[in-house]
Amino acid sequence: MGSIRLEKVNKSFGDVTVIPSVDLDIKDGEFVVFVGPSGCGKSTLLRLIAGLEDTTSGHIYIDDQDATDIPPAKRGLAMVFQSYALYPHMSVYKNIAFPLKMAQQDQATIDKKVRGAAEVLNLSDYLDRRPGQLSGGQRQRVAIGRAIVREPSAFLFDEPLSNLDAALRVNMRIEISELHNSLETTMIYVTHDQVEAMTMADKIVVLNAGNIAQVGSPLELYSRPDNLFVAGFIGSPKMNLLDGEVAAKRDAATIGIRPEHIRLSKDSGEWQGTVNVAEHLGSDTFLHVRADGIGQVTARVDGEFDVHHGDTVYMTPEPEKIHRFDAGGLALR
Amino acid sequence: MAREVSTQRKTINTVVAWAIGLLIFFPILWTVLTSFKTEATAIADPPVFFFFDWTLENYSVVQERSDYMRYLWNSVIIAGGSTLLGILIAVPAAWSMAFVPGKRTKDILLWMLSTKMLPAVGVLYPIYLLFIKLGLLDSRFGLVIVLMLINLPIIVWMLYTYFKEIPKDILEAARMDGASLKSEILHVLTPMALPGIASTILLNIILAWNEAFWTLNLTAVNAAPLTAFIASYSSPEGLFFAKLSAASTMAIAPILIMGWFSQKQLVRGMTFGAVK
Numbered sequence: 001m002g003s004i005r006l007e008k009v010n011k012s013f014g015d016v017t018v019i020p021s022v023d024l025d026i027k028d029g030e031f032v033v034f035v036g037p038s039g040c041g042k043s044t045l046l047r048l049i050a051g052l053e054d055t056t057s058g059h060i061y062i063d064d065q066d067a068t069d070i071p072p073a074k075r076g077l078a079m080v081f082q083s084y085a086l087y088p089h090m091s092v093y094k095n096i097a098f099p100l101k102m103a104q105q106d107q108a109t110i111d112k113k114v115r116g117a118a119e120v121l122n123l124s125d126y127l128d129r130r131p132g133q134l135s136g137g138q139r140q141r142v143a144i145g146r147a148i149v150r151e152p153s154a155f156l157f158d159e160p161l162s163n164l165d166a167a168l169r170v171n172m173r174i175e176i177s178e179l180h181n182s183l184e185t186t187m188i189y190v191t192h193d194q195v196e197a198m199t200m201a202d203k204i205v206v207l208n209a210g211n212i213a214q215v216g217s218p219l220e221l222y223s224r225p226d227n228l229f230v231a232g233f234i235g236s237p238k239m240n241l242l243d244g245e246v247a248a249k250r251d252a253a254t255i256g257i258r259p260e261h262i263r264l265s266k267d268s269g270e271w272q273g274t275v276n277v278a279e280h281l282g283s284d285t286f287l288h289v290r291a292d293g294i295g296q297v298t299a300r301v302d303g304e305f306d307v308h309h310g311d312t313v314y315m316t317p318e319p320e321k322i323h324r325f326d327a328g329g330l331a332l333r
Numbered sequence: 334m335a336r337e338v339s340t341q342r343k344t345i346n347t348v349v350a351w352a353i354g355l356l357i358f359f360p361i362l363w364t365v366l367t368s369f370k371t372e373a374t375a376i377a378d379p380p381v382f383f384f385f386d387w388t389l390e391n392y393s394v395v396q397e398r399s400d401y402m403r404y405l406w407n408s409v410i411i412a413g414g415s416t417l418l419g420i421l422i423a424v425p426a427a428w429s430m431a432f433v434p435g436k437r438t439k440d441i442l443l444w445m446l447s448t449k450m451l452p453a454v455g456v457l458y459p460i461y462l463l464f465i466k467l468g469l470l471d472s473r474f475g476l477v478i479v480l481m482l483i484n485l486p487i488i489v490w491m492l493y494t495y496f497k498e499i500p501k502d503i504l505e506a507a508r509m510d511g512a513s514l515k516s517e518i519l520h521v522l523t524p525m526a527l528p529g530i531a532s533t534i535l536l537n538i539i540l541a542w543n544e545a546f547w548t549l550n551l552t553a554v555n556a557a558p559l560t561a562f563i564a565s566y567s568s569p570e571g572l573f574f575a576k577l578s579a580a581s582t583m584a585i586a587p588i589l590i591m592g593w594f595s596q597k598q599l600v601r602g603m604t605f606g607a608v609k
Contacts, residue, residue, distance in 0.1 A: 071508075
């Protein structure tokens, strides 16, 4: 079991309020990603759940039990840190065995569990090594091994992949997703990378300045953003957000249209513009167009659409894909 | 790119380094040499360096007149005991200052250090009276307590700087792994800070071993350590230079040997944190 519920959780450091008030419901077995720009309070929120920070007010329930005042060691959660936080003076074996030793399990059980975890994580050949003798990816796997042997009710990941290089990051992303599929344990994952959020999450929590901007599945957030912040944050390249006359024509303060929802033509269309930069990725081409009277617009076209800097193009947004926002930044539906 | 250093330059550096080293070491060397001279040669003018009749007479006289082993044992107990007790108190203190600092932690650290600026003689009278009242005069236990208190600020400061080097994440990971505060300090913090703790212990043993103000003033016979042993051979007339030297050599030999064998730790301890 591993359901977690936050009720009006507030955190202040002195006079600075980091998290004004958060309510959140995480179901058992869910993969939840906290995403947001740096300084949005996502790591703080995770540390509050872990118990490494005390809440200023509000309550945290783990499996419907009030855990607000329970110390981190007793919450039954496991955490994987950005810096891996392995014990440098212990071998890989002892690192993974540490939580079991703290739980006073007998030697035979410890050995069985450590070797089992090492097997799953491809670490069997490295059990005698020290963390200093391992690569970044291996260290991260040791950190995950240390977390899984405890059989926690939930895993907490604090930006676990940001110290790895790009190729390794993609592999580890898949490994963590597979791990979630096989363990079916609740996972809370903090990242600033919206690609990680989109690819891994069952449920994404977008945070902005300590407030929850929107909660939903990746596709919900993508296709129905509640506000300008989510619209701009989720999706790569970013959604085009246009205001002025073009928005007023559609009874909105701002309209948003994703690059892939703009049809391009060399002959005719709703908006006329000049190609500033054309990024040819092979399968797709991203065009950065200066549209007359509208501003900078990014559009995605087929890789075979042959245009270059300075060419004139015509763009037509797909009407049903246009997102409308009011002056306060909230979606109009 | 490595910097090119010519052979000539290296030779000069080596010679200069040896010269400075010898200059610093000279008083100790002179003491050791004098301890092998007769009292007459010891005060000869001009002084003789190497070419004299080497004799062990001073050592046998010193040993006959006073029981060296008893002083040595007192020194071991006082230096070792005060350091051990100090470490036991300082580890938790430094832990809390390094990892859960409060608003006043910096002030407390500075205040602790400021107690070292007070001349010891300024509190001799009250401490002496306290010792009489508590019946601690001339007891090893009393000296262990006093020397521990005297060196505690240094122990806390040193441990604090070592602990500061340890990433907070690792201690938090231990907490998440279910470690109690005791396990966290015992299984994670202490082993990681072991080089630092070792050099703190070494430095404090040396400080306590050489401490002469309190050990001389608060002991008479029973608890007198090697510092009192040396002092008992110094006389205002300076007639027994050779015996004084023999006593000094015997007193500093153990700590010198210990320092020699642990110089790696000592140097590491003193430069710890200077480079990552």
